[in-house]
Amino acid sequence: MPIVQLIGRLSLWSGRLGALLVLPLVLAMVFEVVSRYVFSAPTQWAFELSYMMMGSIFLLGLSYALLVNQHVNVDFIHQALPRRAVAVIDAVGYILLTCMLAWLTRTLISNVGDVYRTGEGSGLSAWNPKIWPYRVIYALGFGLFALQCAAKAIENLLVVFGRAPEGPNT
Numbered sequence: 001m002p003i004v005q006l007i008g009r010l011s012l013w014s015g016r017l018g019a020l021l022v023l024p025l026v027l028a029m030v031f032e033v034v035s036r037y038v039f040s041a042p043t044q045w046a047f048e049l050s051y052m053m054m055g056s057i058f059l060l061g062l063s064y065a066l067l068v069n070q071h072v073n074v075d076f077i078h079q080a081l082p083r084r085a086v087a088v089i090d091a092v093g094y095i096l097l098t099c100m101l102a103w104l105t106r107t108l109i110s111n112v113g114d115v116y117r118t119g120e121g122s123g124l125s126a127w128n129p130k131i132w133p134y135r136v137i138y139a140l141g142f143g144l145f146a147l148q149c150a151a152k153a154i155e156n157l158l159v160v161f162g163r164a165p166e167g168p169n170t
Contacts, residue, residue: 001158007151008067014144015064018057025053045127052134059141063148084160091156094149101146108139 032046065071078086112135114120121128158164 001154004151004154007147010144011063011067011148011151014060014141015067018060018064021053021057021060025050025057028053044125045129048122048125048127048129052129055134056137056141059137060144062141063144066145066148066152087156087159091153091160094153094156098146098149098153101142101149105139105143105146108135108142112136112139 028046028049032043032050036042077089081089112132115130115135116132120131122131155164
């Protein structure tokens, strides 16, 4: 189904973008360790940058993890039930999760506007960076996760109604 494939491509690229953030995170942490222990001059920005980058990696990886089935699953139930019964359970779960994530994403988007207008900073260090860019990643990550949950719901509904395409993932 084209919409499911499009969402899958978005999730794939989101995961790749999150993976790319690992390198600057490692470089920043190495810089902090050298600065702190070799030169006795810790940075003011390392803590904030590390939690924001690690959070971004996590948030951008949510939809990718679901795409490639790297989430927690109760396998003994899936093994004991017929494929259509599992698809019904999974479809209901993904539909409920999609609704909850859509509401959460809408709330997070509203929050981005609020913190942008107020110029809110993190308040956790002397650096005190503006937090609206990080909140954009929050909204984007949960929005992509909601889309991937919707795609999984569609895939499961296709199985329920006997219209699942034949392929390696079915």
